[in-house]
Amino acid sequence: MAKKIKKIGVLTSGGDAPGMNAAIRAVVRACAYYHTECVGFYRGFQGVIEGDFVALNARSVRNILPYGGTILQSARSREFMTKEGRAKAAAKIKEAEVDAVILIGGDGTFRGGLALSEEHGIPCIGVPGTIDNDISGTNFTIGYDTALNTVVDAIDKIRDTASSHNRLFFVEVMGRDAGFIALNSGIGAGAEEILIPEEDLGLERLLNSLERSRRSGKTSSIVVVSEGDKIGKNVFELAEYVKENLPYYDAKVTVLGHIQRGGKPTCFDRVLASRLCVKAVELLMDGNRDVMVGLMNNDIVYTSISKALKTEHTVNKDLLRISDILST
Amino acid sequence: MAKKIKKIGVLTSGGDAPGMNAAIRAVVRACAYYHTECVGFYRGFQGVIEGDFVALNARSVRNILPYGGTILQSARSREFMTKEGRAKAAAKIKEAEVDAVILIGGDGTFRGGLALSEEHGIPCIGVPGTIDNDISGTNFTIGYDTALNTVVDAIDKIRDTASSHNRLFFVEVMGRDAGFIALNSGIGAGAEEILIPEEDLGLERLLNSLERSRRSGKTSSIVVVSEGDKIGKNVFELAEYVKENLPYYDAKVTVLGHIQRGGKPTCFDRVLASRLCVKAVELLMDGNRDVMVGLMNNDIVYTSISKALKTEHTVNKDLLRISDILST
Amino acid sequence: MAKKIKKIGVLTSGGDAPGMNAAIRAVVRACAYYHTECVGFYRGFQGVIEGDFVALNARSVRNILPYGGTILQSARSREFMTKEGRAKAAAKIKEAEVDAVILIGGDGTFRGGLALSEEHGIPCIGVPGTIDNDISGTNFTIGYDTALNTVVDAIDKIRDTASSHNRLFFVEVMGRDAGFIALNSGIGAGAEEILIPEEDLGLERLLNSLERSRRSGKTSSIVVVSEGDKIGKNVFELAEYVKENLPYYDAKVTVLGHIQRGGKPTCFDRVLASRLCVKAVELLMDGNRDVMVGLMNNDIVYTSISKALKTEHTVNKDLLRISDILST
Amino acid sequence: MAKKIKKIGVLTSGGDAPGMNAAIRAVVRACAYYHTECVGFYRGFQGVIEGDFVALNARSVRNILPYGGTILQSARSREFMTKEGRAKAAAKIKEAEVDAVILIGGDGTFRGGLALSEEHGIPCIGVPGTIDNDISGTNFTIGYDTALNTVVDAIDKIRDTASSHNRLFFVEVMGRDAGFIALNSGIGAGAEEILIPEEDLGLERLLNSLERSRRSGKTSSIVVVSEGDKIGKNVFELAEYVKENLPYYDAKVTVLGHIQRGGKPTCFDRVLASRLCVKAVELLMDGNRDVMVGLMNNDIVYTSISKALKTEHTVNKDLLRISDILST
Incomplete structure (x- = not known):
């Protein structure tokens, strides 16, 4: 049976995207709502490796909803690409008594999370946050x-x-x-x-x-x-x-x-981030792991990260035809 | 067999919504692309009754894409609510040799189109354009x-x-x-x-x-x-x-x-209007009638107008719960 | 000879205006530049009366430049309207070892500052911050x-x-x-x-x-x-x-x-706030008091507050004529 | 004595700037108000040379106020740089019975106008329209x-x-x-x-x-x-x-x-363009010529173009000092 989740870590990784703050806020507020502790790691996996994190409560995320960027900052960590780096990260996570991690980012971020889970048994949930919209398992990514x-x-x-x-x-x-x-x-x-x-x-x-x-x-x-x-x-x-x-x-x-x-996230991205991240917390509380949340047909769904990583999110090429017609 | 469509009329009716101009442009450009004539009726059904319309070609809609409002104007026509009003409208449509009408508006607009079709045999296609999003058969309406x-x-x-x-x-x-x-x-x-x-x-x-x-x-x-x-x-x-x-x-x-x-339509509303209206023209070319176009799961679909009118587009009440969690 | 200024207090009072944060930032940064301490009083004169203030250094105002509202909050204090209220305020200012106060607000705010100065010998500088532009001694107020x-x-x-x-x-x-x-x-x-x-x-x-x-x-x-x-x-x-x-x-x-x-201040308001508030600090360092800073003909100037309060900033009625011509 | 002005030409030249449409509108509406005819030349001096112009009345400029760009388009004309080009332009102006020209643009534009005036006796008024603000005789140019x-x-x-x-x-x-x-x-x-x-x-x-x-x-x-x-x-x-x-x-x-x-002009640029251009028309009606209008200390003023061209509009270098203080 899955271990009860008492403390959740959250991080933003890869290229930053508008709405990441809305996502962090939703993770933190949902944790508060479910009486679960929450900590934020700075600069993605790099902060995990360095044990650089902060406790977050409902008031910590006051007023960040409308702002671009990410208060937790982001980075691409070369050290985390190595097995040793990930071992260090896992040790820091356990030291901090963090039971699971919510990862806001793109496919590189999800791959990192999956490795942490497979190599060190740390449950993770992926939240698609990237302006590129190139993630399978969701119609839209946060920031797009x-x-x-x-x-x-x-x-x-x-x-x-x-x-x-x-x-x-x-x-x-x-x-x-x-x-x-x-x-x-x-x-x-x-x-x-x-x-x-x-x-x-x-x-x-x-x-x-x-x-x-x-x-x-x-x-x-x-x-x-x-x-x-x-x-x-x-x-x-x-x-x-x-x-x-x-x-x-x-x-x-x-x-x-x-x-x-950069820039203030649109209403769409704020609502998307809010819905996805409440769900991410609830999935952890319900014993799920290694899945990513997504929006399909306006409903919140989830898929296994490994499946999502194997599938490509393809553009609708019919739009090229539409574009041709409209530029008549 | 359906009569071949050689001339399409387009109108905007009910409360105006940002993206209506993008919709008009897409109808006109798609007509040009398919070598079909296009006319625009002013002030919704009122302009139909008055025979107040204009021929539109690809150049007529140059530069209107980013602007709020509707170049065809909108209105609520009391006269069209009467059987006599609709008979007048039908006569004007036939006089203008318009074979079918594309209606951009909300449920009241669609009801009007359906009446024209049932009472006078004029095919119509509905395009959901209203800021209220209260139309069944589509996840999103233009302007919302x-x-x-x-x-x-x-x-x-x-x-x-x-x-x-x-x-x-x-x-x-x-x-x-x-x-x-x-x-x-x-x-x-x-x-x-x-x-x-x-x-x-x-x-x-x-x-x-x-x-x-x-x-x-x-x-x-x-x-x-x-x-x-x-x-x-x-x-x-x-x-x-x-x-x-x-x-x-x-x-x-x-x-x-x-x-x-008012205001400049968002990218979402512009793309939505563009896709829906190219489809509306193509549906007419393919012999369809009395249907409305919609966006479901990011795909363009269509339903019969009468069915859409009978169904309610209900809000996702789970969002109230999300809101409670987030305002913790 | 004027007492050397070693600590400056700053407050925002009256109706809030976009650019007040840019103004606070400029006061704080200018104080840091001139090696002068700076404290911010919360909620205008009400915070002064309550001794509710915070030490501010260059890093405290990081990232506030583009945001509407005021991190020091604003209020209209009824207690400060009374002689007793002002005596309390003056006592708190002295207790905090604040040598002078920079007041960001409108004419009511300036009147309050003048009273503090006249009744209790506390030097003040007024910075015109109001969306109404109804302050004499400046072409433009911050937020307008x-x-x-x-x-x-x-x-x-x-x-x-x-x-x-x-x-x-x-x-x-x-x-x-x-x-x-x-x-x-x-x-x-x-x-x-x-x-x-x-x-x-x-x-x-x-x-x-x-x-x-x-x-x-x-x-x-x-x-x-x-x-x-x-x-x-x-x-x-x-x-x-x-x-x-x-x-x-x-x-x-x-x-x-x-x-x-509300809203993000325009470039104009940010530059105006920045220039006015650097000058406000410099005026204090140079021994000036009870003046307000303003922008005239694109230059930063200053006038005595009492004179500014006696003069009305009148609208240019010729603009009514321009409006008539343009709505021809 | 100056010849009575019965028809005014207007053009936009050089790099386009937001607010040029507001300027054109104000010229046209002021002409209508003063019962003077107005024509617009396309693509700056190039359109003058080609005799490419359009009659403009109060309704022609309906709804252009909020839009970027210029409905008259702009260009840099190499032909007009030559004496022959200018002679052609002057001939076209006289052929069109245009008595004076209002030039919206930068210093290159003004130089062109001055040449037309000196070589061919065609009165002109300059209106500073450029995002660069590098024109003497005004605190601000349209678009800046x-x-x-x-x-x-x-x-x-x-x-x-x-x-x-x-x-x-x-x-x-x-x-x-x-x-x-x-x-x-x-x-x-x-x-x-x-x-x-x-x-x-x-x-x-x-x-x-x-x-x-x-x-x-x-x-x-x-x-x-x-x-x-x-x-x-x-x-x-x-x-x-x-x-x-x-x-x-x-x-x-x-x-x-x-x-x-590009982009929608700010309120400042719209009001500036409106005031400058009403004045430009009124100056012509009053018999002035070869001057440029400007905004100094929030008042509309005018200077001779030749004087403005000889003077440099210098930046306020004190702003570098302000910037240093603020980035402390």
Whole structure:
């Protein structure tokens, strides 16, 4: 029978995402509600290894709900990648009398948690928190909706100046190896073209499309390019290539960069984080372990982490077709 | 066999919602893509009755994607409620050689479309567009996500001043007879209490909760009240009642009102509107009629309008429990 | 010769305003820079009376710059209005070895500071912090610019729905007895009419203007009404009056309320707060007292508080003429 | 005696700036108010040369007030740089019976207008519209306040992720050869260091400051770099240089780029544009020419364009000192 959980640790790891504070708050408040102790580890697994943690009660997380970033900070720990590092981490967790850990992050974070569980018997629950939305077992990850709105807001601004000057803009967005952000922000911002790693449509097609666009009377165009795009050129080379081939275009590049990771979380991300993390605590109280929580069809569900890690969350390629229709 | 669709009419009706312009754009662009003519009727069914419409092509909807409101305007037509009004409308539709109508609005709008179809054989497709999210057959309606963010943004601001002055605020939000906006914005903004029409928890409970909140060290509190709340008091009476019973509270009221209907649509609402309306056009091209499109589990689906009208979209009452846990 | 200042107290008082945290931060950082101790009193003069204060160093104000509200909280203290209350306050200030006080607030706050100085010899410096902009000796008060943007953003949203439904909206904004917010947000949002306390143009004129507006082809209108407007009717009565006299108008009312006090301060308010408060500390170090700092012609200046209190900051009535021209 | 002005042309030229639409609207509405005809030239002087213009009346500018960009578009015309180009432009202006031109743009635009006036006797009025604020004769240019808020909002987001990961960020902002944007957004966002072209403080100082910052307990830092900075390295080289010399810093670069040119104008920019442009029309009606309008000490003033062009608008270097104090 599962050991009774009396103290839960929580950490944020990997790239930070808006809504991580909402998630921490929900873990802490749910622990308080269920009369369970809670501690927060700083800087992800690195803080675990260093025994750098803090006791958290309902008042500790007052007022953090609307803020971007993570009060527990995040990091990528190289030491934790080693067996020795994980042994150190496990020792610190036991020393702190922490019975289980809730991990807020992406697949790297979940892999780390699983290793802790398998090698040292420490139960963990994964909460998908990343702007990239590249986690299986959930329709949406925490931070993704906020990042989409940040990107769309930025492209709306770029559209203003593109229209005023008849310009072509290449806008690079984040997303690692997945095109979720590019595809959805591209449709949301009415981009004329969207380039994602999942689908290499070729440079030829891009030139044709831009030329058709221009002939149809469009005087400015926006091309959204995912950072992981596999077209064989980076966004600056791409712009150069288009300039050479379509010389009437005054092509400019904007790399949106780290603004996509920050900012106040949207209502969607706050509610998502709140629901997922209450569930994460309740799953632990009920004796579950090594699962990740997710949102499917607007319901909170959970899957085994190992299964989630084996499955890929694939973009809906039909959205490329929608984008083509809408940029008619 | 269904008549081939050569011209589609589109209208927005009922309360306007952010994303209606994105929806109109998607209808028009999809028509252009499928070489189908498109006209827009002004002011919902009223414009139909008056034969007040405009031909729309791909360029007509340039640049409207990011804007709130609806370029076709909206209205509630009393004349259309009568059999004579609908006969007039049908005559105008036929005169304009419009083969089918896409209706962007709420249940009242869909009822109107169904009547047109049943009484006059005019095929229609419903697209759920309302900030209230009170439509069955879809997880989300167009405009709802934007309204949630507007509300959360407003409550974040109110929280600033509530915290500075140790105040209790009652914030009334929209939603007609449904608590979707109140419940989700309440969790999103970290409200201490949420009052929705679906659940009358009683005044006693509210007083107890506020008192408990205060004893636990909270010096300011936000109560989100749905406009349709059935607690037997309006928001101003509620505030008075609390002031009388808990005199240490300096209670204030804010009625958010029509700011909830406007503003730039979020990425979510833009993508939702785009996907739903491309599908609406394609359904007509494929011979479907009298159905509404919706988003379920992140996929575009459709149901018969009559079935959707008979079913209620119910709020997830478990969210009340989540809210209680989080305001610990 | 003036006593050397070794410890400075700071407080925020009266209605809170965005940028007060930026102001507190600047006081604290400037004190640290000049190796002067700094304490913050909670809840304005009430905290002084109660001896409720905290030592503040450069790290205490980390990260507060972008946030609305005031970490020191604010209040209106009735006890401080009495001679006894002020004597208590003075005793607490001396007990805390605080040599001078920086007061962030409006004219009521400054009057309080002046009384402390005159009755008990405690030097003070006033920093104008109020959304109302009704302080003489400065072109702008801290919080005013942010409030203007909050109001304009809200009216932009209302405009979306007003245009969609051909409606007339009355929007009540804050400003106490001064029309600064109404006048400038009204021009900024393109309001058709602006009603301010400083100029009673009469109901007749309002009706005429609305009718002219309608005849010129405008189908929606926004009337911005200052809360202190002296037209003899509150905003709801005003809407009723117009409905009775111009029955074709579907008039609605929105009272913006306390959202105007919160939110992230604009760049302007942050820079203004920063510059004013560094100067406030430097003035104390240089032996000045009982003056208020202000921004005139983009330069930081200072005036005696007693003079500032005797002078009225009047709105530029020429803006009413500009508004008339622009709503042609 | 000056010829009576019966028709006014308006154009936007150079880099576009938020508020240009508010400016165009104010020119058009003021013309309507004074019963003067108005035409808008497209794409700045290029449209003048091509005779590409449109008649504008009060209704033409309905609803453009809140939008970024410019409905008249903008461009830099190489042809207009030549005497022949200007002769063509003058001929087109006379052909269109336009009596005077209002130029919304920066110093290049004003120089163009002055040439038209001197060589061809066409009166012009300059309206300062540029995000760079680098125009003499006015405290503020149209678009500058909006750009500052866009930058501060972006840096707030970057701060979230910088704090979560203990990172150092170099953020490049616009401003051409002037440090207005860098200096004010840097203070507004609480940047640890600000590098502007007007003051080369040296790389040594930067390293020292960052090291001091770190020793004082700061775990993340933001350095705002003006695009025109003269430190001898571009922002990427700068980051490399710091990484080499302070290896404990994980330095990242963000180039904000063209998002700074777009977006909804702030209330400040809308009111500024409105006041300046009503004045511009009135100056023409009163027989003035070849002057530019400006805002000094919150009043609308005007200076001769030639004088304004000879004077430099210098940044207030005292702000560097303020920034140092605040990043203590």
